[in-house]
Amino acid sequence: MAEPLRIALAGVGTVGAGVIRLLETNAALVAARAGRPLEIVAVSARSRTKDRGVDLSAFDWVDDMARLPERDDVDAVVELVGGADGAALTLARNAIRAGKGFVTANKAMIAHHGLELAEAAEAGGTPLKFEAAVAGGIPVVKGLREGTAANSIEHIYGILNGTSNYILSTMEKSGADFADTLSEAQRLGYAEADPTFDIEGVDAAHKLAILAAIAFGARMDFDAVETEGIARVRAADIAQADRLGYVVRLVGTADCEASDGETLRLLQRVKPCLVPKQHPLASVTGATNAVVAEGNFSGRLLFQGAGAGDGPTASAVVADLIDIARGEAGPAFSVPVAQLAPMEKAEGGDRTGRTYLRFTVNDRPGVLAEMTAAMRDADVSIESLIQEGRVEEGGEVLVAMVAHEGPERNVARALDLLRDSDSLTAPPLTMQIIA
Amino acid sequence: MAEPLRIALAGVGTVGAGVIRLLETNAALVAARAGRPLEIVAVSARSRTKDRGVDLSAFDWVDDMARLPERDDVDAVVELVGGADGAALTLARNAIRAGKGFVTANKAMIAHHGLELAEAAEAGGTPLKFEAAVAGGIPVVKGLREGTAANSIEHIYGILNGTSNYILSTMEKSGADFADTLSEAQRLGYAEADPTFDIEGVDAAHKLAILAAIAFGARMDFDAVETEGIARVRAADIAQADRLGYVVRLVGTADCEASDGETLRLLQRVKPCLVPKQHPLASVTGATNAVVAEGNFSGRLLFQGAGAGDGPTASAVVADLIDIARGEAGPAFSVPVAQLAPMEKAEGGDRTGRTYLRFTVNDRPGVLAEMTAAMRDADVSIESLIQEGRVEEGGEVLVAMVAHEGPERNVARALDLLRDSDSLTAPPLTMQIIA
Numbered sequence: 001m002a003e004p005l006r007i008a009l010a011g012v013g014t015v016g017a018g019v020i021r022l023l024e025t026n027a028a029l030v031a032a033r034a035g036r037p038l039e040i041v042a043v044s045a046r047s048r049t050k051d052r053g054v055d056l057s058a059f060d061w062v063d064d065m066a067r068l069p070e071r072d073d074v075d076a077v078v079e080l081v082g083g084a085d086g087a088a089l090t091l092a093r094n095a096i097r098a099g100k101g102f103v104t105a106n107k108a109m110i111a112h113h114g115l116e117l118a119e120a121a122e123a124g125g126t127p128l129k130f131e132a133a134v135a136g137g138i139p140v141v142k143g144l145r146e147g148t149a150a151n152s153i154e155h156i157y158g159i160l161n162g163t164s165n166y167i168l169s170t171m172e173k174s175g176a177d178f179a180d181t182l183s184e185a186q187r188l189g190y191a192e193a194d195p196t197f198d199i200e201g202v203d204a205a206h207k208l209a210i211l212a213a214i215a216f217g218a219r220m221d222f223d224a225v226e227t228e229g230i231a232r233v234r235a236a237d238i239a240q241a242d243r244l245g246y247v248v249r250l251v252g253t254a255d256c257e258a259s260d261g262e263t264l265r266l267l268q269r270v271k272p273c274l275v276p277k278q279h280p281l282a283s284v285t286g287a288t289n290a291v292v293a294e295g296n297f298s299g300r301l302l303f304q305g306a307g308a309g310d311g312p313t314a315s316a317v318v319a320d321l322i323d324i325a326r327g328e329a330g331p332a333f334s335v336p337v338a339q340l341a342p343m344e345k346a347e348g349g350d351r352t353g354r355t356y357l358r359f360t361v362n363d364r365p366g367v368l369a370e371m372t373a374a375m376r377d378a379d380v381s382i383e384s385l386i387q388e389g390r391v392e393e394g395g396e397v398l399v400a401m402v403a404h405e406g407p408e409r410n411v412a413r414a415l416d417l418l419r420d421s422d423s424l425t426a427p428p429l430t431m432q433i434i435a
Numbered sequence: 436m437a438e439p440l441r442i443a444l445a446g447v448g449t450v451g452a453g454v455i456r457l458l459e460t461n462a463a464l465v466a467a468r469a470g471r472p473l474e475i476v477a478v479s480a481r482s483r484t485k486d487r488g489v490d491l492s493a494f495d496w497v498d499d500m501a502r503l504p505e506r507d508d509v510d511a512v513v514e515l516v517g518g519a520d521g522a523a524l525t526l527a528r529n530a531i532r533a534g535k536g537f538v539t540a541n542k543a544m545i546a547h548h549g550l551e552l553a554e555a556a557e558a559g560g561t562p563l564k565f566e567a568a569v570a571g572g573i574p575v576v577k578g579l580r581e582g583t584a585a586n587s588i589e590h591i592y593g594i595l596n597g598t599s600n601y602i603l604s605t606m607e608k609s610g611a612d613f614a615d616t617l618s619e620a621q622r623l624g625y626a627e628a629d630p631t632f633d634i635e636g637v638d639a640a641h642k643l644a645i646l647a648a649i650a651f652g653a654r655m656d657f658d659a660v661e662t663e664g665i666a667r668v669r670a671a672d673i674a675q676a677d678r679l680g681y682v683v684r685l686v687g688t689a690d691c692e693a694s695d696g697e698t699l700r701l702l703q704r705v706k707p708c709l710v711p712k713q714h715p716l717a718s719v720t721g722a723t724n725a726v727v728a729e730g731n732f733s734g735r736l737l738f739q740g741a742g743a744g745d746g747p748t749a750s751a752v753v754a755d756l757i758d759i760a761r762g763e764a765g766p767a768f769s770v771p772v773a774q775l776a777p778m779e780k781a782e783g784g785d786r787t788g789r790t791y792l793r794f795t796v797n798d799r800p801g802v803l804a805e806m807t808a809a810m811r812d813a814d815v816s817i818e819s820l821i822q823e824g825r826v827e828e829g830g831e832v833l834v835a836m837v838a839h840e841g842p843e844r845n846v847a848r849a850l851d852l853l854r855d856s857d858s859l860t861a862p863p864l865t866m867q868i869i870a
Binding site: 030035142151298309326 | 457464736740751752754758
């Protein structure tokens with residue numbers, strides 16, 4: 001058999017330990033599929049003594065991970081440290097500069113610095129791979145980069161954050177409110193101690209920006225992703241959605257709104273949405289992720305699986321290593337960075353659709369008249385309106401509406417008209433209704 | 436830009452015309468992703484004059500398709516003729532012998548001759564690709580060959596035939612019987628004039644055999660697939676399933692039952708099954724296909740999309756051509772043919788599970804006693820039994836049972852005991868219940 005692919009591993013947390021376990025457990029089949037053995041030769045992490053449940057004694061320990069790529073006995077570097085900048089980015093730059101294959105699970109770093117890294121990797125003819133950065137064990141980066149390579153992708157959307165989806169689908173089952181469900185998820189290990197990136201939609205936005213760049217062949221622009229999290233979704237919203245035939249999901253969407261043949265106008269958005277119960281995304285519960293891509297020849301494709309966890313993430317990392325061992329080293333974003341189309345941020349307001357609006361208001365006469373007048377003045381046509389007798393905590397009353405198909409701009413205008421109203425006890429929540 | 440990949444196209448039916456349209460419509464992005472243009476230079480088909488809605492005048496017409504590979508100006512041959520043997524197989528052998536890349540959508544040929552062709556392709560260092568042979572536009576061959584390459588796959592199952600799934604899901608909605616639904620499907624173009632391969636499960640079995648070989652790294656054995664079609668599923672079965680919380684789907688399953696480290700014991704089966712309504716496969720309706728693969732690290736992955744049609748199939752064919760243009764030419768079945776493990780056929784009877792049984796019986800005293808006695812004698816424990824007053828055509832009565840979790844062998848023994856009973860008006864139907 002051919003020479004082994006020799007690997008340096010930076011970061012031995014749960015995913016790193018998973019990679020070590022996978023390469024041990026599946027050594028023979030990985031070697032058969034890669035055409036040669038995959039061998040870890042060196043590791044580096046913050047603590048040398050921490051018990052990780054895997055034996056590191058067979059690997060050289062390196063204190064300064066930035067220097068892993070310098071080793072002559074290393075062909076590829078795996079980065080599992082995390083963080084958009086800092087040690088991870090230094091390591092990535094060093095590895096690529098040294099002509100080593102580079103594999104990472106780091107969505108933040110790729111979303112922020114992926115183009116720079118891809119350009120350097122192309123210049124050096126070095127593979128840069130990040131299957132594990134998006135949707136854990138689901139081979140969706142490969143699916144879009146190669147599987148749907150023949151298609152012009154028109155829409156891509158999905159459930160990209162397992163923690164949020166776990167919380168929303170648990171609220172759906174239990175009827176509990178957001179805060180309680182989050183605490184429970186933290187207790188069970190489904191949410192981190194600091195869950196900000198997950199529940200605020202930032203993690204999903206990282207992944208969406210990466211997928212959009214690959215799918216549309218556009219210059220990735222993480223800052224152009226409109227991001228809204230799930231912290232303001234109430235049990236009452238989920239109950240209303242249920243009555244209307246929907247479930248609530250945090251959906252990342254990227255749509256190509258227009259192209260002048262050169263620049264692509266993309267709307268990239270992460271936002272809680274109402275998903276019809278028959279829609280494939282509605283049955284995605286728990287920490288599962290799912291991505292839908294619509295190509296002009298393939299039609300609608302769905303990729304679904306575990307969005308996180310040591311096993312699935314390790315599966316994606318090692319798939320990338322097998323590709324490198326096989327000599328597969330095409331452009332990281334499907335086409336060379338220089339050929340990615342410039343991207344312009346589309347205005348959400350130009351889109352039309354049905355919208356769910358929820359207000360919390362003081363329980364007094366004239367409130368409904370004020371709200372419906374604002375809708376009328378902004379040209380928003382109300383399809384249904386529910387005000388229930390039930391009074392929420394603090395004496396507020398909940399009013400939910402569904403607006404007929406119409407420009408999102410009008411809904412925003414209606415909310416503007418109500419902005420200074422002292423009838424509202426909190427900013428309203430809007431959710432797009434997916435068709 | 437680099438030299439074009441020059442393509443000869445054999446067969447210009449709907450899929451061939453789709454490939455021509457795709458390469459025209461998406462020419463620029465295909466070239467960008469492939470790193471070079473893809474150009475059809477020669478075509479061959481049965482009739483030169485038939486109107487296919489695409490312009491063939493730019494391509495050289497070749498009367499004898501077997502000779503396409505001889506042309507010096509051809510780098511890759513696409514076969515869209517169909518048929519396990521005959522012209523398609525001759526062309527495949529000639530193309531591989533001539534060192535040309537070979538791409539096919541022909542599941543029958545790959546299921547029967549794939550190992551021979553893969554061996555020849557490996558010997559010559561020539562790419563052999565058949566993404567379009569399985570599940571149309573879904574990149575599941577690539578998904579299993581590369582995306583889940585790091586995993587030992589334990590189970591693979593899915594809905595692999597669009598026509599059968601269209602018929603079953605239409606019966607579910609309409610309550611109509613099989614024969615009427617088939618006629619309607621034929622009228623609408625969802626079923627062919629001769630639907631045998633589709634409704635008898637043969638087409639699904641072709642695809643299952645191919646997927647199993649890739650997923651398990653086993654020597655493909657189409658003859659080892661147990662195949663049962665959907666023609667005996669009645670409207671009443673679907674109604675009973677519905678009452679029990681299930682839908683009926685034609686499911687292809689491949690399970691690795693045991694391995695002695697060398698030989699793999701595989702159960703490969705295509706059979707109508709009861710699928711719980713919350714299961715991802717239950718929401719797969721119409722002509723959609725879906726494949727679930729369970730890896731030892733990735734966990735459960737689902738790939739879903741259009742299983743047929745000119746656009747999706749063309750998408751898969753051109754994805755293969757892009758891979759060839761990029762120089763990707765690993766083993767067709769994920770590992771070299773010589774390394775595929777020998778496969779032994781597992782006995783279905785060794786498996787345990789819950790089973791749905793449906794009998795049609797004469798409406799007379801003692802019939803239920805006779806049937807339940809047979810169950811008792813074969814050690815089959817009955818979980819539920821439904822005999823409805825309604826008398827079917829011909830005076831027969833329908834009795835449906837669900838057997839508790841137990842060996843399939845026992846169910847088969849019970850049916851054996853009843854084989855010669857003159858109470859039964861037709862052979863019973865059994866369907867496994869998927870957990």
